[in-house]
Amino acid sequence: MIAQPFFDTVKHREIPTGSLAFLPTERVVWGFSILDSLGDLLRDFGANRVVLLTTASLVAEKTLLVRVERALDGLLMGRCASLAAHVPAEGVAQARRLYQKTRADTLVTLGGGSVIDAGKAVAGELLDAGWPKPVHVTVPTTLSGAELSHYFGVTTTKDAVSVKRSFAREDCTPGVVVYDPAATLATPSRLWTSSGIKALDHAIEGLLSRPPNPVVDSLALLGIRRLATAIEKSLDVDALGERLEAQLAAWQCFFAPGSVPLGLSHRIGHILGGTFGVAHGLTSCATLAPVMRMMAPAAPARLAAIDAALDLDQLFDLTAPQSGDALRAADRVEALVRSLGLPSRLGALGVEREQLPTLGRILRETYPEAMRQLAGGSDDPLKELLHDMW
Incomplete structure (x- = not known):
């Protein structure tokens, strides 16, 4: 594993010019x-x-x-x-x-x-x-x-x-x-945990879908670590402190939505929900890890930082170079999904293999901007991605 700086475009500790848009949350x-x-x-x-x-x-x-x-x-x-x-x-x-x-x-x-x-x-x-x-x-x-x-x-x-x-x-x-x-406390466990994976999806897609931002990116990585640490413990309904930890972590994961574009995982999730009837939170359980794998060649340093944030056996320090593995980050997300007893494949969510071409067609027609995230790997990267999800 090679230690990589979190901001993969930053050299010699230079901070790139940027901006942050805030929404009217009072x-x-x-x-x-x-x-x-x-x-x-x-x-x-x-x-x-x-x-x-x-x-x-x-x-x-x-x-x-x-x-x-x-x-x-x-x-x-x-x-x-x-x-x-x-x-x-x-x-x-x-x-x-x-x-x-x-x-x-x-x-x-x-x-x-x-x-x-x-x-x-x-x-x-x-x-x-x-x-x-x-x-x-x-x-x-x-x-x-x-x-x-x-x-x-x-x-x-x-x-x-x-x-x-x-x-x-x-x-x-x-x-x-x-x-x-x-x-x-009245939220069913499956809904609670799957919405936690949706929160991770916000942070990870935010990190992968836009240029570096030293404020939002740091909060997203801390939110990933905080949520991964709290989510399983928060299943105990008496652990109100862990539940609040998970809530605050989800906020960190999605701190500035006005500056965080939605990517392929969310867009595919919208189609899975609106057209195929898959529960909103469960969509990310099947879409997030495959999208991360597909983007590993394009964003290795960012995925390495996500891998380090998800490694609960190691200390996580944003001020130090991140030692992680891009593909392993996707494996960690998938392992977390499974450890929470959630389905990690579209087939387990009731989507038939024969429906994948329809899913791909609607994605191309409805979200052409999200399709730009796909790159290389095969003559038809979307087909490869949907097959991995299924």
Whole structure:
């Protein structure tokens, strides 16, 4: 193994010129028992009439929802709990109509990435209709990172074919993020851990998909180490400290989404979800490691640094040259997926081998910019990549 500097374009300790774009997230709050003071937090932001967006599963579980609705006493005007995975367009329209009917001024999203994305989509529809921008306070129950970004997807269905379309709207970014580990206790273990792999995907694709950035890259690598250290321990629902560690690690992994482009792993994941019905978090379990292997020749130093961050048996020091192996980084991600009991192949997620050409065609048509990440290795690198995933 050859020790390599983290910034592979930096020589003689020169720092390249760069910039960092921030989204309009006004506040991130973290800690224990914040849920109980949620109403006071909302009032600080001028909230008077709140619509709560959540899921049927949290309605059925009751405990978390009761706690949140109690904290919103006097503010809550309505609740929409019919928001399904991958954000169907009809669910967004239903939530938007409820917001308008109740003359609300604030959205609270309680749930995982799909619910939070639905909140962004509702905000977008309201803005497009000439309504004032709603206050959007989000309480994540997973590690998906949707609460931090301006990205969201909405699934439309035409002629029995579902397609998930991606949007990037800074004016739809949630304004307030609340990290309370108690909000995650009702999250099924499989969803919790798979969303942790999605958080790793944010960090790793950010490192592989853009020029070096000395701030975001360092946070991403520290987030990778922090999340890999905490995720398995956080499966114990009594380990609230480890759960909060995982939440903060996911934030580090996706600290500046305005400066972090999405790459092939995420784009393929959007198609797997919107068209093939694969759960959002699980997509990265099958797509991330193969994309890393495909990119090893183009980004060896960056993948070596990721390998070092994932090596929990060794100290990780960003100030020292990174001794790691580009291909081994992908192996470590795949090993982590399997150690968490998650599927690591598309075949195990219900995707048939005969469907791979359709997946490839939709990727080419929908995300041509992501295709630029593919290079060499075969006459048809996309075919090779999808075969590796399957």
